[in-house]
Amino acid sequence: MYFREILGMEVAGERGDSVYLRAFGDYERASLKLTTAAQSGIGHIAYRTHSPEALERRVGVLQANGVAGEWTDGDLGHGAAYSFHDPDGHRFELFYESERYQVPPELRPALKNQPHRYPGRGVGVRHLDHVNFLAVDPAEDRVFLEQNLGLRLTEQIVLDDGTEAGVWLASNQKSYDVTYTRDQTRTRGRLHHVAFFVDQREDVLRGADIFLEHGIVMESGPHKHAIQQTFFLYTWEPGGNRIEICAGGFLIFAPDHEPVVWSQAERAKGQAWGMQTVASFHIKGSPPVPEEDVLLAAHGR
Numbered sequence: 001m002y003f004r005e006i007l008g009m010e011v012a013g014e015r016g017d018s019v020y021l022r023a024f025g026d027y028e029r030a031s032l033k034l035t036t037a038a039q040s041g042i043g044h045i046a047y048r049t050h051s052p053e054a055l056e057r058r059v060g061v062l063q064a065n066g067v068a069g070e071w072t073d074g075d076l077g078h079g080a081a082y083s084f085h086d087p088d089g090h091r092f093e094l095f096y097e098s099e100r101y102q103v104p105p106e107l108r109p110a111l112k113n114q115p116h117r118y119p120g121r122g123v124g125v126r127h128l129d130h131v132n133f134l135a136v137d138p139a140e141d142r143v144f145l146e147q148n149l150g151l152r153l154t155e156q157i158v159l160d161d162g163t164e165a166g167v168w169l170a171s172n173q174k175s176y177d178v179t180y181t182r183d184q185t186r187t188r189g190r191l192h193h194v195a196f197f198v199d200q201r202e203d204v205l206r207g208a209d210i211f212l213e214h215g216i217v218m219e220s221g222p223h224k225h226a227i228q229q230t231f232f233l234y235t236w237e238p239g240g241n242r243i244e245i246c247a248g249g250f251l252i253f254a255p256d257h258e259p260v261v262w263s264q265a266e267r268a269k270g271q272a273w274g275m276q277t278v279a280s281f282h283i284k285g286s287p288p289v290p291e292e293d294v295l296l297a298a299h300g301r
């Protein structure tokens with residue numbers, strides 16, 4: 001209901017306890033796999049490599065660096081994948097073979113450069129944008145992804161004590177596709193949010209009205225992030241995961257882009273236009289843990 005009717009995604013397949021969903025701009029068969037589970041959280045994130053050779057190279061690097069991993073047969077929509085965990089315990093997959101989306105007649109778009117027709121239903125998200133993990137030590141995961149996957153750090157928060165409270169990394173010209181922010185409950189392997197892209201800020205505002213009508217919890221926004229400048233709205237889907245819809249941001253064209261470093265004092269100014277983010281945003285993740293309640297109580301919530 002949330003993903004199909006409210007976000008406007010389409011069901012791309014079902015297998016076992018899982019349903020596979022896609023947005024109208026996703027070129028692959030699916031961008032989101034939802035699986036029945038006892039608790040909320042993220043099962044894994046998957047990156048597609050540029051070529052079969054690139055996949056072999058990455059696996060070679062992981063193995064040379066002593067990272068434990070294993071090949072799997074793949075999944076609905078993609079072929080053999082190499083599975084491993086980041087230092088915080090989130091599961092990653094790398095694959096190359098991917099099923100290009102075959103559009104059924106009823107979803108054929110008017111313009112052939114679009115995978116399926118604009119839904120005209122709900123928010124109308126275009127594509128999966130990024131995943132934000134929580135981590136006990138974001139710096140540890142940043143180094144891991146830089147060294148093993150060749151991801152590029154584009155922005156980060158460095159606190160006065162020198163520790164990294166947040167890191168934003170990119171695999172392409174998008175300014176970020178994976179983010180780690182510090183888990184204040186000091187729990188490993190949790191999810192902060194998954195984000196889907198919409199074309200314009202107005203789509204986010206329209207989305208807010210749609211969420212309101214459906215009784216969906218809106219936690220923060222609409223507003224503009226200082227970091228990465230994304231226009232955002234955070235909601236909680238019924239399964240207990242935080243989902244962002246976002247617009248704007250920017251691309252990075254400089255091959256020698258220097259990471260932008262945000263200080264503790266700069267972060268204390270709040271978001272781009274001064275809004276202070278609600279305490280729950282910095283504390284809650286999925287799956288929930290009891291330590292969240294202790295921290296929220298300390299914030300008077």
Ligand SMILES: [Fe+2]
Pocket residue numbers: 130132193195244
């Ligand atoms: Fe985000």
